[in-house]
Amino acid sequence: MKVYNNIEDINAELKRLNLHRQIAWEEMKGLRHEVKEDLSPYNWVNTALSAAKKYGVLYLIRKILR
Numbered sequence: 001m002k003v004y005n006n007i008e009d010i011n012a013e014l015k016r017l018n019l020h021r022q023i024a025w026e027e028m029k030g031l032r033h034e035v036k037e038d039l040s041p042y043n044w045v046n047t048a049l050s051a052a053k054k055y056g057v058l059y060l061i062r063k064i065l066r
Helices: 007-038 041-065
Strands: none
Touching: none
């Protein structure tokens, strides 16, 4: 537990904690935006197409090598 000697120390600590809270809030807003983009249908289609390409190429290679 931190011991404060005067009101200025308390106010400085409160200001520091408030700044930490604001920074954390802005980081959460940024993460929300990233999650929103990741869950968009356009990204799902891109992910599905890239997976289909990868497995399609592997399937063709297996067919050729057999």
